[in-house]
Amino acid sequence: MKSFFVLLTVCLLSLTHAQAQRYEFTHDDTLRGSVTPERAWWDLQFYHLSVRVDPTDSTLSGTNEIRYKVLKPMQRMQIDLQRPMRMVSVEQDGKSLPFRQDGNAYFITLTKPQQTGQQESVIVRYAGKPHVAKLPPWDGGFVWSRDKKGGWFIATANQGLGASSWWPCKDHLYDEPDSMAISVTVPEDLMDISNGRLRKVTTNSDHTRTFDWYVQNPINNYGVNLNIAHYEHWSEVYNGEKGPLTVDYYALPTHGDSARKQFREVPRMLKAFEYWFGPYPFYEDGYKLVEAPYLGMEHQSSVTYGNGFRNGYRGRDLSQTGLGLLWDFIIVHESGHEWFANNITYRDVADMWIHESFTNYSESLFTEYYFGKPAGAQYVVGCRALIRNDRPIIGTYNVNRSGSGDMYYKGGNMLHTIRQLVGNDEKWRQILRGMNKTFYHQTVTAAQIENYMIKESGINLKPVFDQYLRTTQVPVLEYRLTPGGFQYRWANTVPGFAMPVRICANENGPYQLLKPTARWQTANSPNVKTLTVDADYYVSCKQL
Numbered sequence: 165m166k167s168f169f170v171l172l173t174v175c176l177l178s179l180t181h182a183q184a185q186r187y188e189f190t191h192d193d194t195l196r197g198s199v200t201p202e203r204a205w206w207d208l209q210f211y212h213l214s215v216r217v218d219p220t221d222s223t224l225s226g227t228n229e230i231r232y233k234v235l236k237p238m239q240r241m242q243i244d245l246q247r248p249m250r251m252v253s254v255e256q257d258g259k260s261l262p263f264r265q266d267g268n269a270y271f272i273t274l275t276k277p278q279q280t281g282q283q284e285s286v287i288v289r290y291a292g293k294p295h296v297a298k299l300p301p302w303d304g305g306f307v308w309s310r311d312k313k314g315g316w317f318i319a320t321a322n323q324g325l326g327a328s329s330w331w332p333c334k335d336h337l338y339d340e341p342d343s344m345a346i347s348v349t350v351p352e353d354l355m356d357i358s359n360g361r362l363r364k365v366t367t368n369s370d371h372t373r374t375f376d377w378y379v380q381n382p383i384n385n386y387g388v389n390l391n392i393a394h395y396e397h398w399s400e401v402y403n404g405e406k407g408p409l410t411v412d413y414y415a416l417p418t419h420g421d422s423a424r425k426q427f428r429e430v431p432r433m434l435k436a437f438e439y440w441f442g443p444y445p446f447y448e449d450g451y452k453l454v455e456a457p458y459l460g461m462e463h464q465s466s467v468t469y470g471n472g473f474r475n476g477y478r479g480r481d482l483s484q485t486g487l488g489l490l491w492d493f494i495i496v497h498e499s500g501h502e503w504f505a506n507n508i509t510y511r512d513v514a515d516m517w518i519h520e521s522f523t524n525y526s527e528s529l530f531t532e533y534y535f536g537k538p539a540g541a542q543y544v545v546g547c548r549a550l551i552r553n554d555r556p557i558i559g560t561y562n563v564n565r566s567g568s569g570d571m572y573y574k575g576g577n578m579l580h581t582i583r584q585l586v587g588n589d590e591k592w593r594q595i596l597r598g599m600n601k602t603f604y605h606q607t608v609t610a611a612q613i614e615n616y617m618i619k620e621s622g623i624n625l626k627p628v629f630d631q632y633l634r635t636t637q638v639p640v641l642e643y644r645l646t647p648g649g650f651q652y653r654w655a656n657t658v659p660g661f662a663m664p665v666r667i668c669a670n671e672n673g674p675y676q677l678l679k680p681t682a683r684w685q686t687a688n689s690p691n692v693k694t695l696t697v698d699a700d701y702y703v704s705c706k707q708l
Contacts, residue, residue, distance in 0.1 A: 187565070189560070189563045189565070191266075191267065192267040192268060192269075193563040193564055193565065194562065194563055195242070195244075195266065195267060195268070195269045196244065196268065196269070196326065196335065196336070196563075196564040197336070197512070197513065197561075197562050197563040197564030197565065198336075198562040198563070199336065199338055199562075200242055201238070202238070202240050202241055202242035202271060203242050203334060203336060203339070204235070205234070205235050205236050205237070205238040205278075206232040206233065206234055206235060206238075206241065206278075206284075207232055207233040207235055207339065208230070208231075208232055208334050208339045208340065208341050209231045209232055209233055209283075209341060209342050210229075210230075210231040210341050210342060210343055210344065210345075211228055211229065211230060211231075211333065211341045211344045211345070212227075212228065212229040212344070212345040212347070213226070213227075213228045213331055213344070213345070213346050213347070213388070214226045214227050214228070214229075214347040214349075215331060215347070215348055215349070215390075216348075216349040216372075217318065217348065217349065217350050217356075217390065217392060219308065219316045219318060219351065219392075221293075222293050222294075222296070222306075222308055223291065223292065223293050224249070224290075224291065224292065224293075224294055224330060224331075225290070225291040225292075226289075226290065226291075226331070227287055227288060227289050227290070228287070228288045228290070228331060228332050228333065229285055229286075229287045229288075230243070230285060230286050230287075230288065230333075230334070231283065231284070231285040232283075232284055232285065233281070233282070233283055233284075234278045234279060234280055234281060234282045234284060235280065236280055237277070237278050237279060237280060238278060239273060239274045239275075239277075239278060240271055240272065240273055240274070241271070241272045241274060241286070242269050242270070242271055242272075242334070243269070243270050243272060243286075243288060243332050243333070243334065244268060244269050244270070244326070244328035244332065244333060244334065244335035244336075245268065245269075245270060245288075245290060245328050245331075245332040245333075246268040246295065246325075246326065246328045246329045247267075247268060248292050248293055248294075248295070249290060249291070249292035249293075249294055249328075249329070249330065249332075250290065250291060250292045251263060251265070251270050251288060251289070251290050251332060252289040252290055252291055253288075253289045254272050254286055254287070254288050254289070255286065255287050256274060256275075256276055256284065256285070256286045256287075257276060259275065259276075261273060261274060261275060261286070268328065270332070272286065274286075288332045290331070290332050294306040294329055294330040295325065295329045295330075296308065297321060297322075297458070300319075300321040300457075300458035300459075301321035301323060301458055301459060301460070301461045302324070303324075303325075304320075304321045304322040304323060304324055304325040304329070305320075305321070305322055305325055305329050305330070306318075306319075306320055306329070306330055307319045307320070307321060307456075307457050307458055309457040311393060311394070311416050311418065312416075312418050313418065315353075315354075315393065315394050316351075316354060316392060316393060317392075317393045317416070317457045318390065318391075318392035318393065318457075319389070319390065319391050319392070319456045319457055319458065319468065320388075320389045320390045320391075321389075321456070321458055321461050321468070322386055323386045323461065323462075324566075326385070326386065326564075327385035327386050327388055328385075331388070333385050334385075335385055337384050337385065337386075337509055337510060337511060337512070337513070337607055338511040338512070338607050339607070340382040340383060340384055340385075340509065340607060341382065341383065342382055343378070343379055343380055343381065343382070344359070344360070344378075344379040344383055344388070345376065345377070345378050345379075346358045346359060346360070346376075346377040346378075346379070346388065347374055347375070347376045347377075348374065348375050348377075348390055348392075349368070349372050349373070349374045349375075350372060350373060350375070350392050351371065351372055351373075352367065352368075352371045352372055352373050353394065354373075354392050354393060354394060355373075355375065355392070355393065355394065355395050355414075356375040356390055356391065356392050357375075357390075357391040357392075357395065357414050357452065357454045357466060358375070358377040358388070358389060358390055358391070358466060359377060359379045359383060359387065359388060359389065359449065359463060359464055359465050359466045360377045360378050360379035360380065360449045360450075360465055360466075361377065361378055361380075361449060361450060362375060362376070362377055363376045363377065363378050364376050379449055379464070379465070380448040380449055381445070381446050381448060381449055381464075381465075381605060382605045383464050383506070384464070384505075384506065384509050384607075387462070387463050387464035387505075387506055388463070388464075389461070389463035389466055389468065391414070391454045391455075391456055391466070391468060393416060393455075394416070394417065395414040395415065395416065395417075395454075395455070396414070396415055396416070396417045396420045396423075397412065397413065397414050398412075398413050398424065399411060399412045399413065400431075402430075402431050402434050402451075404434060404435075404438055404443060404444055404447075405438050405442070405443040405444075406443040406444070406447045407447070409434070409444055409447050409450065409451060410450040410451070411430060411431070411434075411450070411451050411452075411453075412450060412451070412452045412453075413427050413430075413452070413453050413454075414452065414453070414454040414455060415427075415455040416455055419455060419473065422473035423455065423473060425473070426473040426474070426492060426495075427453055427495070429491060429492045429495045429496070430451070430453055430495060430499070432491075432534070433495055433496055433499050433500075433530065434451070434499075435533075436529065436530045436533040436534065437499070437500060437502075437503060437526065437529075437530070439533060439593075440526070440529045440533070440593060440596055440597070441503040441504075441526075441596050441597055441600050442503075442596075442597040442600045442601055444502065445502055445503060445506065445507035445600065445604065445605065446464065446465045446502065446506070446507075449464075449465040450465060451465060451467070451499075451502075452465060452466045452467065453467050453469055453495065453499075454466055454467065454468050454469065455468075455469055455470065456468035456469060456470045457470060458470050459471065459478070459494060460494040460497075460498045461498060462498045462499075462501030462502070462505050462506060462523075464502065464506040465502075465506075467495075467498045467499055467501075467502070468498070469494050469495065469498070470494070471492055471493060471494035471495070474492070475488075475489050475490065475491055475492050475493075476488050476489045476492075476493055477493040477494075478493075482546075482547055482550065483542070483543045483544075483545075483546030483547045484546050484549065485542050485543055485546040487531050487535065487539055487542060487543045487546070488527075488543065490531070490534075490535065491530060491531070491534075493527070496526070496527055496530050497523060497524075497526070497527055500522075500523040500526035500527070500530075501519060501523050503522075503523075503526075503600050504518065504519055504522035504523045504526070505519040505523065507600055507603075507604060507605060508599065508600065508603045508606065508608055508613075509606070509607045509608070510607065510608065510609075510610075511607045511608060511609050512561050512562065512609070513559065513564055513565065513566045514558055514559035514560055514561045514565065514566060514567065514610075515558065515559075515608075515609060515610040516559070516566040516567065516571055517557045517558065517567065517571040517575045517610070517633060518608065518610065518613055520571040520572050520575060521557070521571055521572070521574075521575025521576055521578065521579060522575075522579065522596075524547075524571075524572045524573060524575055524576035525544065525575070525576040525579045525580060527543065527544075527576070528540045528541070528543050528544035528576065528580065531543045537589075541580070541699075541700055544576050544577060544580045545577070545580075545699050545700070547573040547576065547577070548573065548574075548577055548702065550572075550573045551570055551573050551574045551577070552568065552569070552570055553568075553570065553574070553636040553637075553638065554568055554570070554636065555567060555568040555570075555636065556568060556633065556634050556635060556636060557570050557571045557574060557575055557632070557633045557634075558610060558633050558634055568636075574632065574702070575632075575633075577702040578628070578629075578632040578633070578702060580700060580702070581628070581632075581663075581700070581701050581702045581703075582617070582621070582625060582628060583700075584666070584698070584700050584701055585621070585623055585625070585628070585663065585664065586621050586623070591621075594620075595617060595620045595621060598616075598620060599613070599616060599617075602616060603616075610629075610633070614626065614629045626660075627657075627658055627659075627660045627661040627662065627663070628661070628663055630658045630661075631657055631658050631661055631663075632702070634658075635658060637656045637657065637658075638656065638702070638703065638704055639654055639655075639656060639657050639661065639663065639703040639704070640654070640655045640656045640657075640703065640704050640705070640706050641653075641654065641655075641665060641667070641678075641680060641695070641697055641703055641704070641705045641706070642654075642655045642706050642707075642708055643695050643705070643706075643707055643708065644707065644708045645692060645693070645707070646686065648688050648689075648690060649686060649687045649688045649689040649690065649692060650669075650686075650687055650689065650692050650695065651684045651685065651686050651687070652678060652680050652684070652685055652687065652695075653680055653681065653682060653683060653684045653685065654680045654681060654682055655682075655706075657682065659682075661681075661682070662679065662680065662681045662682075663680075663701075663703075664677055664678065664679045664680075665677070665678055665680065665697055665698070665701050665703060666678075666697070666698035666700075666701070667695050667696065667697055667698065667705075668695070668696045668697075668698070669689055669692045669694075669695060670691075670692060670693055670694060671694070671696075675698060694707070695707070
């Protein structure tokens with residue numbers, strides 16, 4: 165159990181452990197995390213990433229064709245590629261272009277005049293040994309491993325580190341390509357599984373094969389992935405809200421039987437999440453679940469899996485209620501990201517809660533769909549033991565710095581609390597579905613999501629968002645008994661916090677709704693000895 169909680173601590177820190185200490189932001193942080201002038205003037209429209217993977221010396225080489233539309237004239241372009249990878253050459257219209265390196269960014273000087281409205285492209289050639297992941301997916305990068313038979317088992321997992329750790333791109337999530345081609349050349353005895361649909365496989369004269377994939381939908385950079393191994397493949401068709409959806413599975417042959425049994429969770433997941441969130445967002449690209457040599461990640465239309473073919477989180481229940489052992493955590497959680505991360509994507513990593521809070525709550529909604537509403541509530545409330553309240557959930561903008569790992573469990577409990585305020589389960593469901601429709605295939609800010617929920621709920625949720633996202637303070641319902649009842653108020657809250665809350669007077673009394681503010685109010689209720697707050701609200705209660 166001790167080793168489990170050590171691992172869990174790593175998971176909670178996720179991609180944000182450096183923020184636990186005082187951090188001085190660097191020039192590299194600004195280049196990576198801000199929309200620099202060298203990024204802002206062009207609209208990314210298409211990538212054709214072509215990469216050759218050589219496992220014998222752990223190197224990559226290839227090209228990326230970057231097509232873009234000129235928004236305003238400028239002659240300098242920023243493309244990101246992290247050390248020790250290196251940019252070899254750049255050309256436009258067949259002409260070589262000069263460039264200079266600044267940390268993990270390259271600045272390309274375009275010699276052709278860039279005219280507003282024009283469609284242009286550059287081809288970047290690159291090579292090198294990519295950063296090797298130490299503890300994927302949290303300390304991410306390239307994973308070079310072996311299967312049980314000694315064959316290569318290779319994958320990418322680079323959400324926090326960034327896609328530019330292994331391929332040149334515009335490595336900021338505010339701008340996604342409208343579509344993408346991915347061509348991967350590997351030794352002839354291996355397969356590559358990437359995003360989208362496989363268009364063709366070419367056998368080359370040098371004992372390699374090239375797998376050509378095409379992604380028809382917009383895709384965020386970190387969602388682009390390679391999975392290279394000798395895979396066993398099978399498929400089925402899921403009849404969903406938008407019609408037939410192709411579902412493909414890839415697992416190592418030694419795990420085929422276990423995978424076929426465990427991956428039956430996928431249609432169950434799709435049914436639950438289409439109910440709560442609306443149609444799967446990438447019917448054109450299909451859904452794939454691919455075994456990987458690490459725990460798992462939400463790569464768009466190519467979700468990776470390494471949960472050991474067992475329920476729970478590596479066989480454990482994060483909620484400590486028993487409910488988490490009724491389903492496979494990785495299949496449910498990472499697939500939930502297809503709606504919240506890949507369909508709706510944050511513009512700045514400081515707003516990563518948009519991905520993780522909603523997806524954490526999707527675990528509760530999945531539980532509710534199959535095991536009932538009380539079970540869903542019990543699961544999300546059980547996860548409160550994992551909340552640290554160490555730092556605000558929202559991070560620092562424009563420097564590629566996310567907030568606290570509390571974006572998972574505290575964020576999920578914030579949403580569960582808001583659901584109580586909405587007070588109508590069907591309205592709540594339509595808010596979630598409407599969000600995925602309104603922001604379909606878009607990048608968004610926290611303000612957009614907050615304002616949408618405020619408008620659709622008809623409730624002033626701004627103080628609630630400020631309380632849970634921007635502070636570490638847990639609201640405290642303070643009360644004191646009086647001869648004729650009790651007095652009550654909110655404490656430890658942001659200005660204007662006046663969230664209604666259900667309370668129970670005495671142990672067996674009926675629930676009643678209070679509307680506390682920061683000022684003392686009086687309730688006439690004789691014979692009150694104690695007050696308790698409905699557990700569905702993430703607050704505390706204190707008698708003075």
